[in-house]
Amino acid sequence: MGERKKNALFLAKDSFMAEDDEIILSELNDEELVEQMFDDLYDGLKEEIEEGVNILLGRGWAPYRVLTEALVGGMTIVGKDFRDGILFVPEVLLAANAMKGGMAILKPLLAETGAPRVGKMVIGTVKGDIHDIGKNLVSMMMEGAGFEVVDLGINNAVEAYLEALEAEKPDILGMSALLTTTMPYMKTVIDTMVEMGIRDDYIVLVGGAPLNEEFGKAIGADAYCRDAAVAVETAKEFCARRHNQMNA
Amino acid sequence: MPDLSDNILTERGLPPSGAGRVLVVACGALAHEIVALKSLNGWDHLDLQCLPAILHNHPEKITDAVVAAVEEHRADYARVFVAYADCGTGGYLEAACKKLGVEMIRGPHCYAFFEGVDAFEQRGEITSFYLTDFLARQFDAFVWKPLGLDRHPQLLEMYFGHYETLVYMAQTDDPALTAKAEACAERMGLTFERRFTGYGELATALANA
CATH class of the missing domain: 1.10.1240.10 (Methionine synthase domain)
Incomplete structure (x- = not known):
């Protein structure tokens, strides 16, 4: 201090x-x-x-x-x-x-x-988990960085994520979990997206205290973000890459 | 007789003591219960070592601390048993125990194996906050102070706004401790529920250690 x-x-x-x-x-x-x-x-x-x-x-x-x-x-x-x-x-x-x-x-x-908009994110804490401190920090910092954020709140089943993706058409899906018992649910969501053939339509970022980079890779996320600042930087980087690919 | 004062169990843990052939490497939060079970069952073959219970608040440090304790003392014992559940390590402790060839306790947390892991999981409670005897006694050291609620009570809603109930999983019948747990619930703005569990699956796990 x-x-x-x-x-x-x-x-x-x-x-x-x-x-x-x-x-x-x-x-x-x-x-x-x-x-x-x-x-x-x-x-x-x-x-x-x-x-x-x-x-x-x-x-x-x-x-x-x-x-x-x-x-x-x-x-x-x-x-x-x-x-x-x-x-x-x-x-x-x-x-x-x-x-x-x-x-x-x-x-x-x-x-x-009409402030500049960097991208759009749907974010929520996974099913079985009511912890939202980290998610709320990420939402706020993402908004601060110029992202439009649709916050689904806590305890989200796969259907809630899919409905929001369909309705909001975001660039990024963010999932958060604080419990080791709930973090595997992120894989359920990603696997469902793969089954539906929509996984590659979105950048998937995951975070939460018990997660790590290895877990993020293992479940098929694009990146694990250890804190809100990293989430913002990672989101910017992936969105820029995505826009470049679309313009190529 | 080792010093079982809660502050020591929280901050320092206990070194191994006794002349047993099996070492139990345990969380300091389980010391009272393990000592009681040893005494109740005459389990003199079990020596107890406790790691600082406050690791509960830093689960990322638990696996390394357990591995170090097992490696330091395993040559002195016929067998080592790890009296931890997953405790927020995300499977890392289980993987480390498997690698070391030692057994540990099944389940996500101590309050789950006190109640019985299957019964606990069947409840599927997601809006409950749990205390055991030890955590009820050490509520300030484990919850209130580390979360800054002693200095910033306005943060209570941010931390616990989605919780509804404080469930006190009681290992003993202690009216004073029940009153303390109920007071904790009141401070957190949660409804209170007491469930007597006894030692639950801690007893069966140690019986097989």
Whole structure:
């Protein structure tokens, strides 16, 4: 956390302080405000993030720019520190909750302003499993990266996935599981897709705490994603490859 | 008599002790129950070694820890038995035990073999959270603090929003522990159910060890 705290201390010491040492977000210039929002995201301060988003929008920032530069930029630092063992699950969840607050403001505006769309994903936790923390993080970060996400929620049978693929025609199917007892169900879904001859129509990404790369390969997924940031990068890479193939 | 205080079982485990010819390498969360079964049945041929129970929260570390314990002590014993179920290792522990030529306990988790694996699986409960005697006593160390709920109670919904019931699988009849488990359910906002299991398939597995 040391790295992120420096900025807040710097701001507090130098010039942007109220008498009670509070940082007044609206008094910061754009660059300082974005830096401060990184800190606030890191500390899971939802109200401050919502305020920061509104200030940037008020200054004429496009919603997509607020999303990518302030929110996704901040969550990328959170994700990196989680991967490096500096932050733990509770802190990541608080940060995610803060980002969710900002996203709630931006989402309708993004739709109105026609932000770029990288691809579309259908995602859900598999049958027998009610855990959705990882899935929700992936959904949020995918949306932040410009993907349209259709979230099927928890406890999804193969029929639910197939119906959504048919109805939504996404580029990507994402499946999540937290339990070693439920993760084999991903293979059931993929095998059914193979039987129906639709497996290669989609990029299939899988994730969840007990999974690993070997499991992902064994069940016939395109990739195992160990966290939300990797999921975004993998999805972008596969979508780019797919679009290149289609244009070739 | 080894020190069976819960904090030691959680953080450090127990080194092997006794003069038996069979070593039981167990999760620290099962120490009380195994010691009770040894005493009840006169199983002096079983020596007990426990790995730190907190590995329960890091299942990716269980297999290596079990393999190291078995390899370190197997030369001193006629046989080694692993008192773990799969415990979130995703089949890795089973594969490692097979490679080592040692037996382990069938089932996904300790609460499943306490109830009986078949009966547990038949229930098909997906919205239940389980506690055993040990986990009820160590609820804060295993659940509340590692999930940050002591510092950030607002995360409760994110963690347990889809759960409905806390099922306390009781190995013993202990009204105080039942009250503690019920209090855990209340803290989590879940309905409470107590099922007396006794030692279940832990007893039959150790009888054959």
